[in-house]
Amino acid sequence: MFITDSIFYVGVNDHQVDLFEGQYDVPNGMAYNSYVIMDEKIAVMDTVDIHFTEEWMGNVAKVLDGRKPDYLVVQHMEPDHAANICNFMKAYPETTVVANAKTFGMMANFFPEMDLKDQKLEVKNGGTLELGKHVLNFVFAPMVHWPEVMVTYESTEKVLFSADGFGKFGALDVEEDWDCEARRYYIGIVGKYGAPVQTLLKKAAALDIQIICPLHGPVLTENLGHYIEKYDIWSSYKVESEGVVIAYASVYGNTKKAAEILAQKLEEKGCPKVSLFDLARCDMAEAVEDSFRYGKLVLASLTYNGEAFPFMRTFVEELVERNYQNRTIGIIENGSWAPMAGKVIRAKFEKSKDITWLENSCTIMSAVKEENLQQLDAMAEELCK
Structure with a gap:
Protein backbone atom coordinates (compact mmCIF):
# COMPACT_ATOMS: atom_id res chain seq x y z
CA MET A 1 0.00 0.00 0.00
CA SER A 236 -10.67 15.56 28.39
CA TYR A 237 -13.61 13.41 29.56
CA LYS A 238 -16.18 15.70 27.97
CA VAL A 239 -19.68 14.54 27.09
CA GLU A 240 -19.65 13.57 23.42
CA SER A 241 -23.40 13.16 22.89
CA GLU A 242 -26.60 13.69 24.87
CA GLY A 243 -28.09 10.44 26.11
CA VAL A 244 -28.59 8.08 29.02
CA VAL A 245 -26.94 4.72 29.65
CA ILE A 246 -28.81 2.25 31.86
CA ALA A 247 -26.63 -0.65 33.01
CA TYR A 248 -28.28 -3.33 35.10
CA ALA A 249 -27.42 -6.52 36.97
CA SER A 250 -30.41 -8.75 37.70
CA VAL A 251 -30.98 -12.34 38.83
CA TYR A 252 -34.71 -13.01 38.87
CA GLY A 253 -35.78 -10.24 36.53
CA ASN A 254 -37.12 -7.62 38.94
CA THR A 255 -34.17 -5.23 38.66
CA LYS A 256 -34.16 -5.80 34.91
CA LYS A 257 -37.85 -4.86 34.81
CA ALA A 258 -37.15 -1.59 36.61
CA ALA A 259 -34.34 -0.76 34.18
CA GLU A 260 -36.58 -1.48 31.19
CA ILE A 261 -39.41 0.63 32.64
CA LEU A 262 -37.02 3.56 33.10
CA ALA A 263 -35.73 3.16 29.54
CA GLN A 264 -39.31 3.22 28.23
CA LYS A 265 -40.15 6.33 30.25
CA LEU A 266 -37.06 8.12 28.96
CA GLU A 267 -37.93 7.29 25.36
CA GLU A 268 -41.50 8.47 25.88
CA LYS A 269 -40.16 11.77 27.20
CA GLY A 270 -38.02 12.23 24.09
CA CYS A 271 -34.58 11.39 25.44
CA PRO A 272 -32.28 11.60 22.38
CA LYS A 273 -30.56 8.27 23.12
CA VAL A 274 -31.10 5.46 25.62
CA SER A 275 -28.57 2.60 25.79
CA LEU A 276 -29.63 -0.39 27.87
CA PHE A 277 -27.05 -2.98 28.94
CA ASP A 278 -27.44 -6.31 30.74
CA LEU A 279 -24.01 -6.44 32.37
CA ALA A 280 -24.08 -10.23 32.70
CA ARG A 281 -24.51 -10.73 28.96
CA CYS A 282 -23.37 -7.67 27.02
CA ASP A 283 -19.91 -6.76 25.78
CA MET A 284 -18.90 -4.79 28.86
CA ALA A 285 -16.38 -2.79 26.83
CA GLU A 286 -19.32 -1.39 24.82
CA ALA A 287 -21.15 -0.49 28.02
CA VAL A 288 -18.02 1.32 29.24
CA GLU A 289 -17.68 3.04 25.86
CA ASP A 290 -21.24 4.37 25.91
CA SER A 291 -20.92 5.46 29.55
CA PHE A 292 -18.09 7.76 28.49
CA ARG A 293 -19.86 8.83 25.30
CA TYR A 294 -23.07 9.99 26.96
CA GLY A 295 -23.52 12.36 29.87
CA LYS A 296 -25.86 10.42 32.14
CA LEU A 297 -25.68 6.95 33.63
CA VAL A 298 -28.12 4.87 35.68
CA LEU A 299 -26.77 1.86 37.58
CA ALA A 300 -29.36 -0.75 38.55
CA SER A 301 -28.29 -3.62 40.79
CA LEU A 302 -29.68 -6.08 43.24
CA THR A 303 -27.94 -6.47 46.59
CA TYR A 304 -25.75 -9.56 46.75
CA ASN A 305 -23.86 -10.62 49.89
CA GLY A 306 -24.21 -7.09 51.24
CA GLU A 307 -22.65 -5.70 48.02
CA ALA A 308 -23.63 -4.82 44.49
CA PHE A 309 -23.93 -7.82 42.18
CA PRO A 310 -20.50 -9.00 40.90
CA PHE A 311 -21.04 -7.85 37.31
CA MET A 312 -22.01 -4.40 38.56
CA ARG A 313 -18.93 -4.24 40.79
CA THR A 314 -16.74 -5.10 37.83
CA PHE A 315 -18.44 -2.53 35.64
CA VAL A 316 -18.06 0.27 38.17
CA GLU A 317 -14.41 -0.66 38.67
CA GLU A 318 -13.90 -0.44 34.88
CA LEU A 319 -15.34 3.07 34.90
CA VAL A 320 -13.43 4.33 37.94
CA GLU A 321 -10.17 2.83 36.69
CA ARG A 322 -10.52 4.91 33.52
CA ASN A 323 -11.10 8.17 35.42
CA TYR A 324 -14.85 8.37 34.88
CA GLN A 325 -15.83 11.98 35.58
CA ASN A 326 -18.00 14.95 34.58
CA ARG A 327 -21.12 12.78 34.50
CA THR A 328 -24.51 12.45 36.20
CA ILE A 329 -25.30 9.10 37.87
CA GLY A 330 -28.57 7.68 39.15
CA ILE A 331 -29.18 4.56 41.25
CA ILE A 332 -31.76 1.79 41.16
CA GLU A 333 -31.19 -0.75 43.93
CA ASN A 334 -33.00 -3.92 44.92
CA GLY A 335 -32.89 -5.96 48.11
CA SER A 336 -35.31 -8.40 49.69
CA TRP A 337 -34.43 -7.47 53.27
CA ALA A 338 -31.51 -4.98 53.33
CA PRO A 339 -30.89 -3.09 50.11
CA MET A 340 -27.22 -2.01 50.10
CA ALA A 341 -26.25 -1.85 46.43
CA GLY A 342 -26.80 1.90 46.12
CA LYS A 343 -24.65 2.78 49.14
CA VAL A 344 -21.87 0.48 47.93
CA ILE A 345 -21.93 1.88 44.40
CA ARG A 346 -21.79 5.48 45.63
CA ALA A 347 -18.78 4.67 47.77
CA LYS A 348 -16.90 3.31 44.77
CA PHE A 349 -17.11 6.73 43.05
CA GLU A 350 -15.84 8.69 46.08
CA LYS A 351 -12.55 9.61 44.38
CA SER A 352 -14.10 10.33 40.98
CA LYS A 353 -14.15 13.97 39.87
CA ASP A 354 -17.26 16.03 39.20
CA ILE A 355 -19.88 13.33 39.65
CA THR A 356 -23.44 14.66 40.06
CA TRP A 357 -25.86 12.29 41.73
CA LEU A 358 -29.51 12.32 40.78
CA GLU A 359 -31.71 13.65 43.56
CA ASN A 360 -34.23 10.93 42.77
CA SER A 361 -33.44 7.23 43.12
CA CYS A 362 -35.37 3.97 43.23
CA THR A 363 -35.23 1.35 45.98
CA ILE A 364 -37.04 -1.91 45.24
CA MET A 365 -37.96 -4.42 47.92
CA SER A 366 -37.93 -7.64 45.89
CA ALA A 367 -40.46 -6.69 43.18
CA VAL A 368 -41.45 -3.48 41.39
CA LYS A 369 -44.47 -1.83 43.04
CA GLU A 370 -46.53 1.29 42.44
CA GLU A 371 -44.22 3.44 44.58
CA ASN A 372 -41.29 2.27 42.45
CA LEU A 373 -43.08 3.32 39.28
CA GLN A 374 -43.45 6.80 40.77
CA GLN A 375 -39.74 6.82 41.70
CA LEU A 376 -38.76 5.76 38.19
CA ASP A 377 -40.99 8.47 36.70
CA ALA A 378 -39.27 11.07 38.89
CA MET A 379 -35.87 9.77 37.81
CA ALA A 380 -36.88 9.97 34.15
CA GLU A 381 -38.15 13.51 34.61
CA GLU A 382 -34.86 14.59 36.25
CA LEU A 383 -32.74 12.83 33.66
CA CYS A 384 -34.58 14.59 30.84
CA LYS A 385 -34.03 18.08 32.20
Missing part, protein backbone atom coordinates in the same frame (compact mmCIF):
# COMPACT_ATOMS: atom_id res chain seq x y z
CA PHE A 2 1.32 3.43 -0.97
CA ILE A 3 1.01 6.08 1.73
CA THR A 4 3.02 8.49 -0.40
CA ASP A 5 5.47 7.92 -3.24
CA SER A 6 8.17 7.09 -0.68
CA ILE A 7 6.26 5.80 2.36
CA PHE A 8 4.78 2.31 2.21
CA TYR A 9 2.45 0.25 4.38
CA VAL A 10 3.80 -3.21 5.28
CA GLY A 11 1.44 -4.20 8.10
CA VAL A 12 -0.77 -7.27 8.47
CA ASN A 13 -4.39 -8.19 9.22
CA ASP A 14 -5.15 -10.58 12.06
CA HIS A 15 -8.40 -12.57 11.84
CA GLN A 16 -7.14 -15.26 14.22
CA VAL A 17 -7.43 -13.14 17.37
CA ASP A 18 -10.67 -13.42 19.33
CA LEU A 19 -9.81 -11.24 22.34
CA PHE A 20 -7.42 -8.33 21.90
CA GLU A 21 -5.20 -7.87 24.95
CA GLY A 22 -6.98 -10.87 26.41
CA GLN A 23 -10.24 -9.03 27.05
CA TYR A 24 -11.63 -7.00 24.11
CA ASP A 25 -13.90 -8.76 21.64
CA VAL A 26 -12.74 -8.01 18.09
CA PRO A 27 -15.22 -9.63 15.67
CA ASN A 28 -13.54 -7.91 12.71
CA GLY A 29 -10.00 -8.76 13.77
CA MET A 30 -7.08 -6.39 14.23
CA ALA A 31 -4.51 -4.64 12.07
CA TYR A 32 -0.87 -4.45 13.16
CA ASN A 33 0.62 -1.59 11.20
CA SER A 34 4.21 -1.10 10.10
CA TYR A 35 5.66 1.29 7.56
CA VAL A 36 8.78 1.72 5.43
CA ILE A 37 10.23 5.10 4.48
CA MET A 38 12.35 4.83 1.33
CA ASP A 39 15.08 7.47 0.95
CA GLU A 40 18.86 7.67 0.76
CA LYS A 41 18.61 5.82 4.04
CA ILE A 42 15.69 3.51 4.73
CA ALA A 43 13.69 3.45 7.97
CA VAL A 44 11.26 0.71 8.98
CA MET A 45 8.69 1.97 11.46
CA ASP A 46 7.87 -0.71 14.07
CA THR A 47 7.24 -4.44 13.63
CA VAL A 48 4.12 -6.60 14.13
CA ASP A 49 2.69 -9.41 16.26
CA ILE A 50 4.80 -12.58 16.53
CA HIS A 51 2.17 -14.70 14.76
CA PHE A 52 2.71 -12.79 11.52
CA THR A 53 6.50 -12.78 11.27
CA GLU A 54 6.73 -14.43 7.86
CA GLU A 55 3.99 -12.35 6.25
CA TRP A 56 5.41 -9.09 7.62
CA MET A 57 8.99 -9.91 6.64
CA GLY A 58 7.73 -10.71 3.16
CA ASN A 59 5.93 -7.36 2.96
CA VAL A 60 9.08 -5.53 4.05
CA ALA A 61 11.31 -7.42 1.59
CA LYS A 62 8.94 -6.65 -1.29
CA VAL A 63 9.14 -2.92 -0.62
CA LEU A 64 12.91 -2.99 -0.06
CA ASP A 65 13.31 -4.69 -3.45
CA GLY A 66 16.85 -5.85 -2.73
CA ARG A 67 17.97 -2.87 -0.67
CA LYS A 68 18.85 -3.18 3.02
CA PRO A 69 17.23 -1.08 5.73
CA ASP A 70 19.37 1.38 7.66
CA TYR A 71 17.09 1.93 10.65
CA LEU A 72 14.36 0.17 12.62
CA VAL A 73 12.43 2.78 14.60
CA VAL A 74 10.72 1.38 17.69
CA GLN A 75 8.00 3.67 19.01
CA HIS A 76 6.28 1.26 21.39
CA MET A 77 7.42 -1.98 23.03
CA GLU A 78 4.07 -3.70 23.43
CA PRO A 79 4.44 -7.15 21.82
CA ASP A 80 1.72 -6.64 19.20
CA HIS A 81 4.12 -4.11 17.67
CA ALA A 82 7.59 -5.02 18.90
CA ALA A 83 7.61 -8.83 18.93
CA ASN A 84 9.68 -9.13 15.76
CA ILE A 85 12.59 -6.85 16.62
CA CYS A 86 14.92 -9.79 17.21
CA ASN A 87 13.75 -11.60 14.06
CA PHE A 88 14.24 -8.45 12.01
CA MET A 89 17.77 -7.97 13.33
CA LYS A 90 18.64 -11.56 12.44
CA ALA A 91 17.45 -10.95 8.88
CA TYR A 92 19.09 -7.52 8.61
CA PRO A 93 21.99 -7.59 11.09
CA GLU A 94 23.50 -4.30 9.92
CA THR A 95 20.40 -2.28 10.81
CA THR A 96 20.56 0.37 13.55
CA VAL A 97 17.71 0.28 16.06
CA VAL A 98 16.34 3.74 16.88
CA ALA A 99 14.57 4.16 20.21
CA ASN A 100 14.63 6.09 23.47
CA ALA A 101 16.31 5.07 26.72
CA LYS A 102 13.14 3.59 28.29
CA THR A 103 12.45 1.59 25.15
CA PHE A 104 15.94 0.10 25.13
CA GLY A 105 15.47 -0.86 28.77
CA MET A 106 12.27 -2.72 27.94
CA MET A 107 13.88 -4.24 24.86
CA ALA A 108 16.53 -5.86 27.03
CA ASN A 109 13.77 -7.39 29.16
CA PHE A 110 11.82 -8.75 26.20
CA PHE A 111 14.89 -9.95 24.28
CA PRO A 112 17.64 -10.80 26.81
CA GLU A 113 19.46 -12.87 24.17
CA MET A 114 19.71 -9.95 21.71
CA ASP A 115 22.93 -7.94 21.83
CA LEU A 116 22.71 -4.82 19.70
CA LYS A 117 26.27 -3.76 20.57
CA ASP A 118 26.93 -0.53 18.65
CA GLN A 119 23.74 -0.82 16.57
CA LYS A 120 21.72 1.38 18.90
CA LEU A 121 20.75 4.98 18.30
CA GLU A 122 19.23 6.43 21.45
CA VAL A 123 17.12 9.49 20.66
CA LYS A 124 16.04 12.31 22.93
CA ASN A 125 12.70 14.08 23.10
CA GLY A 126 12.69 16.56 20.23
CA GLY A 127 15.59 14.81 18.50
CA THR A 128 15.77 14.36 14.74
CA LEU A 129 17.08 11.82 12.25
CA GLU A 130 17.73 12.68 8.59
CA LEU A 131 17.14 9.98 6.00
CA GLY A 132 17.85 12.21 3.00
CA LYS A 133 14.84 14.24 1.96
CA HIS A 134 12.87 12.91 4.90
CA VAL A 135 13.49 14.09 8.45
CA LEU A 136 12.15 12.19 11.44
CA ASN A 137 11.26 14.29 14.50
CA PHE A 138 10.78 12.31 17.73
CA VAL A 139 8.19 13.42 20.27
CA PHE A 140 7.99 11.51 23.55
CA ALA A 141 4.45 10.54 24.62
CA PRO A 142 4.86 8.81 27.99
CA MET A 143 1.77 6.91 29.22
CA VAL A 144 0.00 7.03 25.88
CA HIS A 145 -0.31 4.30 26.97
CA TRP A 146 3.04 2.85 28.13
CA PRO A 147 5.84 4.95 29.65
CA GLU A 148 8.27 4.50 26.75
CA VAL A 149 5.92 5.54 23.95
CA MET A 150 7.04 8.11 21.41
CA VAL A 151 5.52 9.32 18.16
CA THR A 152 7.42 10.38 15.06
CA TYR A 153 6.67 13.33 12.81
CA GLU A 154 8.13 13.19 9.31
CA SER A 155 8.35 16.89 8.48
CA THR A 156 8.94 16.71 4.70
CA GLU A 157 5.71 14.92 3.79
CA LYS A 158 3.99 16.01 7.02
CA VAL A 159 3.21 12.51 8.26
CA LEU A 160 2.59 11.69 11.93
CA PHE A 161 3.44 8.12 12.94
CA SER A 162 1.19 8.16 15.97
CA ALA A 163 1.98 4.84 17.73
CA ASP A 164 -1.25 3.61 19.40
CA GLY A 165 -2.82 7.06 19.08
CA PHE A 166 -5.72 7.30 16.60
CA GLY A 167 -5.89 3.52 16.40
CA LYS A 168 -8.99 1.34 16.37
CA PHE A 169 -10.14 -2.24 16.57
CA GLY A 170 -10.70 -4.05 13.28
CA ALA A 171 -8.59 -5.38 10.41
CA LEU A 172 -8.06 -3.18 7.36
CA ASP A 173 -9.81 -5.57 4.96
CA VAL A 174 -13.12 -4.93 6.74
CA GLU A 175 -14.96 -1.65 6.28
CA GLU A 176 -16.60 -0.25 9.40
CA ASP A 177 -17.28 3.08 11.09
CA TRP A 178 -14.11 4.60 12.57
CA ASP A 179 -15.71 6.48 15.46
CA CYS A 180 -17.35 3.51 17.17
CA GLU A 181 -14.42 1.09 17.23
CA ALA A 182 -11.85 3.86 17.76
CA ARG A 183 -13.85 5.06 20.76
CA ARG A 184 -14.10 1.56 22.24
CA TYR A 185 -10.38 1.07 21.62
CA TYR A 186 -9.39 4.43 23.10
CA ILE A 187 -11.57 4.27 26.21
CA GLY A 188 -10.77 0.63 26.91
CA ILE A 189 -7.03 0.84 26.44
CA VAL A 190 -5.95 4.47 26.76
CA GLY A 191 -8.90 5.95 28.66
CA LYS A 192 -7.15 6.19 32.01
CA TYR A 193 -4.45 8.40 30.51
CA GLY A 194 -6.42 11.43 29.40
CA ALA A 195 -3.91 13.96 30.77
CA PRO A 196 -0.93 12.54 28.83
CA VAL A 197 -3.06 12.41 25.67
CA GLN A 198 -3.99 16.06 26.15
CA THR A 199 -0.30 16.89 26.47
CA LEU A 200 0.43 15.08 23.22
CA LEU A 201 -2.46 16.80 21.42
CA LYS A 202 -1.05 20.18 22.42
CA LYS A 203 2.31 19.21 20.92
CA ALA A 204 0.60 17.91 17.78
CA ALA A 205 -1.30 21.18 17.38
CA ALA A 206 1.99 22.90 16.59
CA LEU A 207 2.65 20.52 13.67
CA ASP A 208 1.35 20.66 10.11
CA ILE A 209 -0.06 17.13 9.89
CA GLN A 210 -1.43 15.91 6.56
CA ILE A 211 -1.42 12.13 7.20
CA ILE A 212 -1.72 10.09 10.40
CA CYS A 213 -0.21 6.59 10.40
CA PRO A 214 -1.28 4.72 13.55
CA LEU A 215 -0.15 1.28 14.71
CA HIS A 216 -3.74 -0.03 14.53
CA GLY A 217 -6.52 0.84 12.13
CA PRO A 218 -6.57 2.77 8.85
CA VAL A 219 -4.15 5.43 7.71
CA LEU A 220 -5.98 8.74 8.08
CA THR A 221 -5.64 11.13 5.15
CA GLU A 222 -8.84 13.22 5.11
CA ASN A 223 -10.87 15.22 7.59
CA LEU A 224 -8.12 14.96 10.22
CA GLY A 225 -9.85 17.63 12.29
CA HIS A 226 -12.66 15.18 13.01
CA TYR A 227 -10.32 12.56 14.49
CA ILE A 228 -8.36 15.12 16.48
CA GLU A 229 -11.61 16.59 17.84
CA LYS A 230 -12.75 13.14 18.97
CA TYR A 231 -9.46 12.56 20.76
CA ASP A 232 -9.76 15.92 22.47
CA ILE A 233 -13.27 15.07 23.69
CA TRP A 234 -12.33 11.59 24.86
CA SER A 235 -9.09 12.59 26.59
